[in-house]
Amino acid sequence: MTHVHVVYAHPGERTFTREVLDAFLVGLDGAGHTYTVSDLYAAEFRSELTRAEYERESGQRPDAPVPDDVAAEQAALAAAGAWVFVYPVWWADCPARLKGWFDRVWTVGFARKTVGRPTVADKALVLCTAGYDIAQLEASGCYEAMRTVMLTDRIGERARASDFVVLGGSAAAGTAEWPALKTAHLARAAELARSV
Numbered sequence: 001m002t003h004v005h006v007v008y009a010h011p012g013e014r015t016f017t018r019e020v021l022d023a024f025l026v027g028l029d030g031a032g033h034t035y036t037v038s039d040l041y042a043a044e045f046r047s048e049l050t051r052a053e054y055e056r057e058s059g060q061r062p063d064a065p066v067p068d069d070v071a072a073e074q075a076a077l078a079a080a081g082a083w084v085f086v087y088p089v090w091w092a093d094c095p096a097r098l099k100g101w102f103d104r105v106w107t108v109g110f111a112r113k114t115v116g117r118p119t120v121a122d123k124a125l126v127l128c129t130a131g132y133d134i135a136q137l138e139a140s141g142c143y144e145a146m147r148t149v150m151l152t153d154r155i156g157e158r159a160r161a162s163d164f165v166v167l168g169g170s171a172a173a174g175t176a177e178w179p180a181l182k183t184a185h186l187a188r189a190a191e192l193a194r195s196v
């Protein structure tokens with residue numbers, strides 16, 4: 001059994017990405033895993049660094065305090081064996097709110113190893129939805145670019161194992177192919193949860 005912290009970033013209510021999140025959480029429940037979820041839009045998580053936060057990070061001051069919302073995220077991550085990021089691909093990256101989550105939560109002393117030991121998880125899973133299908137994302141180079149940014153840079157050595165999964169092709173929503181593709185994607189999300 002694994003305790004999982006899920007970071008979710010989508011502003012909509014009834015969306016494909018929300019269905020992926022729900023399928024993933026049902027899969028966690030079914031396998032007996034426990035979890036916490038940070039819904040960044042519901043929580044109105046602030047994505048911009050303040051000047052004080054910038055000065056703490058650029059000055060590499062691990063002993064300086066971090067804001068309460070950042071400390072809460074770091075505590076949830078430290079309590080979990082696996083970290084999961086669920087979001088839609090927007091302009092070949094995560095939504096700005098999640099990018100800002102990395103800017104603010106990956107602080108010196110917590111996630112940056114230039115000073116102090118970084119916090120480490122057994123596993124990190126990046127699970128995102130995309131309008132393009134995988135073949136299109138690979139042909140454009142975006143798949144490899146996104147994978148490199150998320151796994152090599154943002155996760156890096158902070159997880160002992162990591163995986164990048166794109167549930168692509170949602171631009172087909174409304175076509176005859178979409179229902180079967182969506183069902184397969186939701187089944188995959190549930191399966192990934194079971195083996196997290």
Ligand SMILES: Cc1cc2nc3c(=O)[nH]c(=O)nc-3n(C[C@H](O)[C@H](O)[C@H](O)COP(=O)(O)O)c2cc1C
Nearest residue numbers: 015016017018088089090091092129130131132170
């Ligand atoms: C602002 C915006 C930018 C997007 N950029 C991309 C993109 O760069 N690549 C891609 O494959 N899909 C892109 N999409 C499509 C979304 O990834 C897709 O709508 C989402 O993953 C699934 O839909 P949902 O919003 O119902 O969850 C974009 C969508 C929006 C709204």
